Amino acid sequence: MSKSYQPFYVLHGASSSLVIDCRENAASILYWGPRLGQETSPEMLALLKIRQEAKGCTEKDAPIALSPEYGAGFIGNAGIQAHHSGRGWGVFSQIQSIVFVDESNQLVITSSCEASSIEIVHSLAIDPKSGVLTATTKITNLGDTLLDVDQCNAPTIPIPLHCDKILGFEGRWASEFQLRNVDRFIGTYLRENRAGRTSHDTFPGVVIHAEKTNESVGEAFGLHLGWSGNHRIRIEEQSVGRAYAQLGELFYPGELRLAPGESYCSPTLYGAHSDNGFSGLSRCFHSYVRSHLTDLRVAEKSKPVHFNTWEAMYFDLEFGHLCELADKAAEVGVERFVLDDGWFKNRNSDNAALGDWFVDEAVFPNGLTPLIDYVNDAGMEFGLWIEPEMVNPDSDLYRAYPEWILRVPHAPLVMSRNQMVLDLTRDEVQEYLFERLDSLLSDNAIAYLKWDMNRDLNQPGDSEGRAVAHYQTLAVYRLLERIRRAHPKVEIESCSSGGGRADFGILRYTDRIWTSDTNDAIDRLRIQKGFSFFFPPEVMGAHVGPSDCHTTGRTISMATRATVAMFGDMGIEANLLEMPCDEFSELKSAVALHKKHRKLIFSGDLMRLDLPSYESGFGITSEDKKEALFSYALIDSQPHSAPGAFRFDGITRESLYEVNIIWPSTPYYYSEGILDAINGAILSGDALMTVGMQLPIMLPQTMLIFHLKAVE
Ligand code: DGJ
Numbered sequence: 001m002s003k004s005y006q007p008f009y010v011l012h013g014a015s016s017s018l019v020i021d022c023r024e025n026a027a028s029i030l031y032w033g034p035r036l037g038q039e040t041s042p043e044m045l046a047l048l049k050i051r052q053e054a055k056g057c058t059e060k061d062a063p064i065a066l067s068p069e070y071g072a073g074f075i076g077n078a079g080i081q082a083h084h085s086g087r088g089w090g091v092f093s094q095i096q097s098i099v100f101v102d103e104s105n106q107l108v109i110t111s112s113c114e115a116s117s118i119e120i121v122h123s124l125a126i127d128p129k130s131g132v133l134t135a136t137t138k139i140t141n142l143g144d145t146l147l148d149v150d151q152c153n154a155p156t157i158p159i160p161l162h163c164d165k166i167l168g169f170e171g172r173w174a175s176e177f178q179l180r181n182v183d184r185f186i187g188t189y190l191r192e193n194r195a196g197r198t199s200h201d202t203f204p205g206v207v208i209h210a211e212k213t214n215e216s217v218g219e220a221f222g223l224h225l226g227w228s229g230n231h232r233i234r235i236e237e238q239s240v241g242r243a244y245a246q247l248g249e250l251f252y253p254g255e256l257r258l259a260p261g262e263s264y265c266s267p268t269l270y271g272a273h274s275d276n277g278f279s280g281l282s283r284c285f286h287s288y289v290r291s292h293l294t295d296l297r298v299a300e301k302s303k304p305v306h307f308n309t310w311e312a313m314y315f316d317l318e319f320g321h322l323c324e325l326a327d328k329a330a331e332v333g334v335e336r337f338v339l340d341d342g343w344f345k346n347r348n349s350d351n352a353a354l355g356d357w358f359v360d361e362a363v364f365p366n367g368l369t370p371l372i373d374y375v376n377d378a379g380m381e382f383g384l385w386i387e388p389e390m391v392n393p394d395s396d397l398y399r400a401y402p403e404w405i406l407r408v409p410h411a412p413l414v415m416s417r418n419q420m421v422l423d424l425t426r427d428e429v430q431e432y433l434f435e436r437l438d439s440l441l442s443d444n445a446i447a448y449l450k451w452d453m454n455r456d457l458n459q460p461g462d463s464e465g466r467a468v469a470h471y472q473t474l475a476v477y478r479l480l481e482r483i484r485r486a487h488p489k490v491e492i493e494s495c496s497s498g499g500g501r502a503d504f505g506i507l508r509y510t511d512r513i514w515t516s517d518t519n520d521a522i523d524r525l526r527i528q529k530g531f532s533f534f535f536p537p538e539v540m541g542a543h544v545g546p547s548d549c550h551t552t553g554r555t556i557s558m559a560t561r562a563t564v565a566m567f568g569d570m571g572i573e574a575n576l577l578e579m580p581c582d583e584f585s586e587l588k589s590a591v592a593l594h595k596k597h598r599k600l601i602f603s604g605d606l607m608r609l610d611l612p613s614y615e616s617g618f619g620i621t622s623e624d625k626k627e628a629l630f631s632y633a634l635i636d637s638q639p640h641s642a643p644g645a646f647r648f649d650g651i652t653r654e655s656l657y658e659v660n661i662i663w664p665s666t667p668y669y670y671s672e673g674i675l676d677a678i679n680g681a682i683l684s685g686d687a688l689m690t691v692g693m694q695l696p697i698m699l700p701q702t703m704l705i706f707h708l709k710a711v712e
Pocket of ligand 1: 005310337340341385454495496497498516517
């Protein structure tokens with residue numbers, strides 16, 4: 001067959017390059033790494049990568065193709081695993097055509113395998129500015145019988161052997177995005193998620209890096225699957241001496257069966273390569289989110305400070321009480337008042353009423369309008385909590401339509417938080433939910449929805465006995481999209497018992513992510529650090545909770561609670577009516593400080609600092625590096641009588657900066673203050689980065705915020 005395509009294709013980002021090798025039957029990644037100079041040709045790379053036959057191995061390695069193939073003799077995990085009733089399993093494709101799309105810096109490679117009766121389309125693009133790679137694999141059934149698809153992973157990424165460290169994510173409810181380091185080994189690092197949401201314990205992202213990589217220097221690859229359902233992350237080192245990473249959706253048995261002519265496209269794999277350490281990776285992803293996933297209507301608006309009723313009132317809602325809270329919220333500087341769970345018919349606890357999305361007349365006899373008017377008159381937007389995908393057995397909806405839930409018909413129902421999951425793949429369920437949400441949004445001046453989802457999909461089966469977790473995730477996207485189209489001004493937050501549904505897939509339809517159900521500022525430091533690997537601060541919901549944290553019982557000062565919330569999309573979730581005056585006025589100052597600096601926080605470059613576990617710190621610098629904020633936290637007692645230096649990072653060495661300590665308003669002093677001597681001093685970036693600033697003696701669980709402004 002004559003080939004009308006080239007042997008190699010090169011895509012460049014600002015600081016990275018991707019080389020695709022099309023010399024074999026199937027395409028593969030020859031190179032992904034720092035941007036190649038003009039003097040380097042793909043042929044040179046190919047020459048350098050020639051391998052030889054090793055003892056006990058095949059004459060020639062089966063390639064780590066974009067979708068490695070069993071038909072080619074690949075004995076790792078094939079990218080596509082599909083068959084027609086057991087036939088055609090050994091995919092061995094042939095490239096049919098390759099198209100380079102200039103405007104999107106994208107390569108579209110179409111292949112087919114006649115014996116398997118499938119067409120495969122791989123799309124790979126590099127965003128020129130952020131350098132983020134986006135990649136998908138699409139499979140189409142070309143046969144005339146059903147095609148069972150067991151796996152269709154996003155394009156497989158070969159990993160250089162020297163990047164042998166894996167930084168993955170684990171966690172639990174109220175402790176999401178916990179980083180876990182693992183040494184790669186010969187064999188498979190495998191993370192599987194069947195929670196039906198991104199989950200609290202298996203965030204769909206991973207970082208693969210070289211031994212000496214830290215926050216500011218060294219090589220790292222970051223990979224994230226933009227999918228809000230079940231997934232699999234595989235990193236395999238083969239004994240033959242090579243390694244690859246593969247991310248894709250995870251299906252239950254028989255879940256994906258394609259009819260003749262039907263297609264399935266994998267979720268998008270988002271990847272970045274950095275030579276500037278982990279923070280460098282994060283900056284790529286943040287830049288990509290800002291330019292590609294943030295909705296324009298949100299990007300152009302300054303993000304309002306929230307008040308949320310949950311930890312202030314729980315289910316104990318009362319009109320007068322809410323108005324008093326609204327007054328206090330407005331006084332402290334809040335710009336959006338969010339009525340959380342408990343506002344709808346018979347919802348007095350988490351035992352009942354999910355599904356009945358009608359205002360509770362016992363609490364709001366005249367509907368929500370009087371409260372919304374009150375909130376608007378106080379100068380705030382109004383937001384409302386919902387949990388559309390769920391239903392309680394004790395609800396009018398379930399009593400009327402018990403067949404609307406997901407389940408495994410022959411097995412007892414598995415309950416969680418007293419609730420069951422509606423089968424959103426049913427048209428009548430979609431229609432009911434759309435009608436309810438549409439009428440709530442049409443009848444009330446609601447600016448924002450907190451879209452919650454409080455349980456895993458343990459039994460994601462439909463009434464016909466088929467697993468439908470995949471279709472349920474698509475159905476959630478569909479409903480979100482429809483609501484957004486009907487009410488384009490309404491902003492939506494993705495919440496799932498905290499950060500249980502956080503990924504770039506849901507971010508296409510939402511504007512904020514509720515990071516975690518814990519407002520414990522100390523735990524939040526770790527959670528928000530993990531979150532910041534892929535997500536920028538402006539999508540990170542971060543609230544100031546009560547002084548005795550409800551999830552951990554830990555008592556934390558206002559200064560500390562406010563510092564941690566200030567670096568995200570800030571909010572308050574505590575009973576302001578019971579807040580002591582000194583705390584209230586400190587909170588007011590913190591909100592004002594956040595507002596003063598949020599433009600920088602929501603557009604700047606993040607630099608996390610490498611510090612021992614009893615400390616934590618990061619900086620956010622403007623793109624031109626003329627302004628920066630740095631946050632330093634002493635988490636625990638520190639080992640020396642007097643601490644060491646705080647070394648700034650990510651600023652310009654040659655610049656002079658005026659340094660000010662802007663928070664807390666009254667720092668703790670043990671002896672004559674170092675801070676006073678520094679405040680307002682003009683110091684060079686070089687000195688701040690190389691020598692750093694001698695820290696004052698601080699109490700555990702206290703923090704400082706520095707402001708740096710370049711002077712001419
Ligand atoms: C879980 C959420 O994460 C909380 O913030 C709150 O909205 C509750 N659900 C309400 O039931």
